Amino acid sequence: MATNAVVARRRLALSLRERRLRAGLTLEEMARRMECSPAKISRMETGRTGVRVADLRMIADVLGLGPADHEAMIELVRQARGREWWHEFADIVPEGSATLFGLEDGAPAISQHSTSIVPGLLQTPEYARALISSVEGITADLVERRLALRLRRQHLLDRPQPPRLDIVLDEAVLCRVIGGAEVMAGQCRHLLARAAAPHVVLRVVPFDAATHAAEGVGFIIFEFDGEEDVMTPVVFAEQLSRSTLIDDPDEAGGYRTALAGARSAALTPERSLELIAARAAGLR
Structure with a gap:
């Protein structure tokens, strides 16, 4: 990569x-x-x-x-010293976002725990537009630029050698109807299509699952696993007005442990896709 x-x-x-x-x-x-x-x-x-x-x-x-x-x-x-594609969007994103985009673009493996919305890498244009438009006072032009940025980030999943993507969703993500029933149904179908790829694993933590250490906390873990790579895992916790980057090995390790707990509480990938398919069918 x-x-x-x-x-x-x-x-x-x-x-x-x-x-x-x-x-x-x-x-x-x-x-x-x-x-x-x-x-x-x-x-x-x-x-x-x-x-x-x-x-x-x-x-x-x-x-x-x-x-x-x-x-x-x-x-x-x-x-x-290189200038990357995301620099053209520097004026519309919070400070530090370039680091997120760079880690996302360069990590061989990305893991994410999401409790409320579909991760940006897996959002449809309609779902993403509904989310972006919900910001109070945002202009139409800014909506389109932020949407273009979000969709550009997704290109990495279609590379000849894409990163391994391991996503754990709380069932609440599927039940929160963003953009209306039609948009949400399309989003669920898109999750099914993306999860059909060998480099994407999707799990859902059902409402009746046991409590786990990552409960209520959303975060992304970027893994760099080359044999001689000095880079340890980096955790990115995205918040409303700022984002927190965690690269201390011990602290990042705590997030990896929490994510492992969420995976254990989740349905298998096969049963997770069945749940998503049922949700899509129920939204028609």
């Missing part, structure tokens, strides 16, 4: 930190050898600032990186 600018920046930052720690150097020692401030090293290792090729050359000298490792990191610097 191609590396976009967001993923490249995070991968580079984490790789710099891992290699410094492997060399047994503190931030202060690294800064002293590079004749800069510890704050600059910290900003590079957290991805808050870009890494210049000149900086990387000094880092390679300090850490004793070989030519192959040095060139691989230079390539990440080049990729991190």
